[in-house]
Amino acid sequence: MRRWNGWGDETVSAVLPPRASGTLGSWVGPGTPPRDATPEEVLASVPPSRLGPEPALSLDPWERLLHARGQSLPDWIALRSGRVGTVPDAVAYPETGEDVAGLLAWARRKGARLIPYGGGTSVAGHVNPLPSQEPVVTVDLSRLSSLIALDETSRLATFGAGVKGPDLEAALRARGFTLGHFPQSFELSTLGGWIATRSSGQQSLGYGRIERLFAGGRVETPSGRLDLPAFPASAAGPDLRELVLGSEGRLGVITEGTVRVSPLPAREEVHGVFLPDLATAVAAVRELAAMRLPLSMLRLSTPEETRTTLVLAGHERLVKALERYLSFRGAREEKCLLLAGFSGSENLVRQTRRLALGALAMRGGVVAGKAFGREWHRNRFRAPYLRNSLWEAGWAVDTLETAAPWSRVPELLASVETSLREGLAGEGERVHAFTHFSHVYLDGSSLYTTYLFRLHADPEESLARWRKLKTAASAAIVAGGGTISHQHGVGTDHAPWLAAEKGELGVGALRSLFLFFDPEGLLNPGKLVS
Ligand SMILES: Cc1cc2nc3c(=O)[nH]c(=O)nc-3n(C[C@H](O)[C@H](O)[C@H](O)COP(=O)(O)OP(=O)(O)OC[C@H]3O[C@@H](n4cnc5c(N)ncnc54)[C@H](O)[C@@H]3O)c2cc1C
Incomplete structure (x- = not known):
C-alpha cells in the first residue's frame, strides 16, 4: 500500500547506515525526530465537501486527503504536521475518455474546477488545490491505464x-x-x-x-x-x-x-568510473557527448556528491578498500563518480563501451567496474525511500534542478550550491548541498542538486527554512542563465520565475493558449501561469 505522508510503498524502507547518521549530523547538526500527525488527526482537519452526492464523484474525506498534495517538501511538511490546508471537494475516477468529457461538461454546468491527477508525484505543487470560491474535483486517471494498441511494425x-x-x-x-x-x-x-x-x-x-x-x-x-x-x-x-x-x-x-x-535491449550495463577532479570530469563528459556515442546514460557526481554517496552507501570496509585503490590510481579527495550506461545489442554495447571507457581512461578515469553500476541499477528507484528515513531522523531533504549551456555551467553550479549552503546562515543553521549532472547534451547539461537541513520543531519554521532556500536557489538559477526547471516542471513553486525565462510576451502567449482551449478556466487554475 502507498504511504499517505511520504514516499512509496509502506512495506519498503531504506535504512540509514549507522555511520551515515553521525556524518550527516556532523555536516548539518544532529536532527531531532519530529512528531508526525496521525491519520486520525489529519482527517479531523478535512473540511466537509462543498459538493453533494454525484454518481461519478467520491466525497470520502480520506480519498480527498490522499489527493490533496504531491511530493514536494512543503507537501511533506503539510501532511506530516497535519496542517494540510485546502483539500479537493471530491475525487473522480473516470474509466474512459467519454467519462472525462462528461466531467468537463459537468464542471462547466456547476462552475467547478478540475485538477488532472496522474500519480501525484509532482514536486512543484502541480496537483494541490488552491483556495477558491468554486468547488474543486481531482480527476484521478488511474483507471485509464490499459495498453490500447501496439503497432509493432512502426x-x-x-x-x-x-x-x-x-x-x-x-x-x-x-x-x-x-x-x-x-x-x-x-x-x-x-x-x-x-x-x-x-x-x-x-x-x-x-x-x-x-x-x-x-x-x-x-x-x-x-x-x-x-x-x-x-x-x-x-x-x-x-x-x-x-x-x-x-x-x-x-x-x-x-x-x-x-x-x-x-x-528490449539484448544487453544493459552501467559502469562506474572515477575521474580525478570536476574540471577533468566535465571535459570528459563533454567529449563523450560530442562523440555522439549511443550511450544510454551519463551521470556525473561532483566531488561533494561522490563523498556523500560513499558515506550513504554503508559497506564501510569495502568503501575504505575502494578509496585506497582509487588513491593509489590518482583519484583522491576531489574525485568524481561518473556512471556510464550502455544498452543495445551485444556488439553495440561492446563497441560503445570500448570507445567510451577508452576516452575516459585518456582523461585519467579509473574504471571501478560493473559492480558499482549493478548496485546503482538495483537501487535506482530506492533512493527516494531514504527521504522517509532522513525525515524520521529529523532532517529535511529536497532537490532542485536546472540546465544551462556548457559555458555557464561552472558558475551556475557554484552559485546555486553557495546560495543553499549559506541560505540559513542567518539563523545559525548549516545546509549540506551536492549536485550531479543528470543529463548531458551536446550544448550543455542539467544540474540536479540535493540539499539537506535540519527540521525545526515548529513545522511553520521548517517551511520558512525551505522557502528561504528555494527562493535563494531559484534566484541563483535565473541569474546564472539556467532554466527554472529541466524536468520537474513549473506548478506553483517555480511559477514566480517563469517570466524571467519566457518573457512577458511568452507568458502572455501561454495564457492565451489555455484560454482558447479552456475559456472558463476550469482546469488546474493557478498552475504554470496565473
Ligand atoms: C521521488 C521522486 C523522484 C522524481 N524523479 C523524477 C525524474 O527522474 N524525472 C522527472 O522528470 N521527474 C521526476 N519527479 C517528478 C515527477 O515524478 C514528474 O513530474 C512526473 O512526470 C509526474 O507524473 P505524475 O503522473 O505523478 O503526475 P502528477 O504529479 O499527478 O501531475 C503532474 C502535473 O501533470 C498534470 N497531469 C497529470 N496527468 C495528466 C493527464 N493525464 N492529463 C493532463 N494533465 C495531467 C497534473 O495536472 C499536474 O499539473 C520525481 C518526483 C519524485 C517525488
Missing part, C-alpha cells in the same frame, strides 16, 4: 494516460519492447503526468526525453477533443504535440498517449 504503443511506469513497462516487455522512460518516480508516476510535465528519465540520453517519445494521443479539452496523430515527422505548421507537452493540466486532460517504443 514501434508505436498507445496507452491510457493514467498507466504507471511499472505497468507500462510490463505490458511492453511481454511483447518484447520497452519505452525506456525511467524517472526516479517510475514506481508511481504516469504516462500522462510525464507528458504534462515534460519529464526526463534516467536513460533519456539513449531513449530520449518524453518529448521525443511522445508521438501523439488524445486530449479532452473544455472546447472539445484534440486528436494528435502520430506522424514520424511533419511540416504541417507548428506541432500541436508541443502545446500538450508541459501543459500541466491547464489545456486539457490527456486520455491517451502514443509513444515510440524500442525492442
Whole structure:
C-alpha cells in the first residue's frame, strides 16, 4: 500500500547506515525526530465537501486527503504536521475518455474546477488545490491505464494516460519492447503526468526525453477533443504535440498517449568510473557527448556528491578498500563518480563501451567496474525511500534542478550550491548541498542538486527554512542563465520565475493558449501561469 505522508510503498524502507547518521549530523547538526500527525488527526482537519452526492464523484474525506498534495517538501511538511490546508471537494475516477468529457461538461454546468491527477508525484505543487470560491474535483486517471494498441511494425504503443511506469513497462516487455522512460518516480508516476510535465528519465540520453517519445494521443479539452496523430515527422505548421507537452493540466486532460517504443535491449550495463577532479570530469563528459556515442546514460557526481554517496552507501570496509585503490590510481579527495550506461545489442554495447571507457581512461578515469553500476541499477528507484528515513531522523531533504549551456555551467553550479549552503546562515543553521549532472547534451547539461537541513520543531519554521532556500536557489538559477526547471516542471513553486525565462510576451502567449482551449478556466487554475 502507498504511504499517505511520504514516499512509496509502506512495506519498503531504506535504512540509514549507522555511520551515515553521525556524518550527516556532523555536516548539518544532529536532527531531532519530529512528531508526525496521525491519520486520525489529519482527517479531523478535512473540511466537509462543498459538493453533494454525484454518481461519478467520491466525497470520502480520506480519498480527498490522499489527493490533496504531491511530493514536494512543503507537501511533506503539510501532511506530516497535519496542517494540510485546502483539500479537493471530491475525487473522480473516470474509466474512459467519454467519462472525462462528461466531467468537463459537468464542471462547466456547476462552475467547478478540475485538477488532472496522474500519480501525484509532482514536486512543484502541480496537483494541490488552491483556495477558491468554486468547488474543486481531482480527476484521478488511474483507471485509464490499459495498453490500447501496439503497432509493432512502426514501434508505436498507445496507452491510457493514467498507466504507471511499472505497468507500462510490463505490458511492453511481454511483447518484447520497452519505452525506456525511467524517472526516479517510475514506481508511481504516469504516462500522462510525464507528458504534462515534460519529464526526463534516467536513460533519456539513449531513449530520449518524453518529448521525443511522445508521438501523439488524445486530449479532452473544455472546447472539445484534440486528436494528435502520430506522424514520424511533419511540416504541417507548428506541432500541436508541443502545446500538450508541459501543459500541466491547464489545456486539457490527456486520455491517451502514443509513444515510440524500442525492442528490449539484448544487453544493459552501467559502469562506474572515477575521474580525478570536476574540471577533468566535465571535459570528459563533454567529449563523450560530442562523440555522439549511443550511450544510454551519463551521470556525473561532483566531488561533494561522490563523498556523500560513499558515506550513504554503508559497506564501510569495502568503501575504505575502494578509496585506497582509487588513491593509489590518482583519484583522491576531489574525485568524481561518473556512471556510464550502455544498452543495445551485444556488439553495440561492446563497441560503445570500448570507445567510451577508452576516452575516459585518456582523461585519467579509473574504471571501478560493473559492480558499482549493478548496485546503482538495483537501487535506482530506492533512493527516494531514504527521504522517509532522513525525515524520521529529523532532517529535511529536497532537490532542485536546472540546465544551462556548457559555458555557464561552472558558475551556475557554484552559485546555486553557495546560495543553499549559506541560505540559513542567518539563523545559525548549516545546509549540506551536492549536485550531479543528470543529463548531458551536446550544448550543455542539467544540474540536479540535493540539499539537506535540519527540521525545526515548529513545522511553520521548517517551511520558512525551505522557502528561504528555494527562493535563494531559484534566484541563483535565473541569474546564472539556467532554466527554472529541466524536468520537474513549473506548478506553483517555480511559477514566480517563469517570466524571467519566457518573457512577458511568452507568458502572455501561454495564457492565451489555455484560454482558447479552456475559456472558463476550469482546469488546474493557478498552475504554470496565473
Ligand atoms: C521521488 C521522486 C523522484 C522524481 N524523479 C523524477 C525524474 O527522474 N524525472 C522527472 O522528470 N521527474 C521526476 N519527479 C517528478 C515527477 O515524478 C514528474 O513530474 C512526473 O512526470 C509526474 O507524473 P505524475 O503522473 O505523478 O503526475 P502528477 O504529479 O499527478 O501531475 C503532474 C502535473 O501533470 C498534470 N497531469 C497529470 N496527468 C495528466 C493527464 N493525464 N492529463 C493532463 N494533465 C495531467 C497534473 O495536472 C499536474 O499539473 C520525481 C518526483 C519524485 C517525488
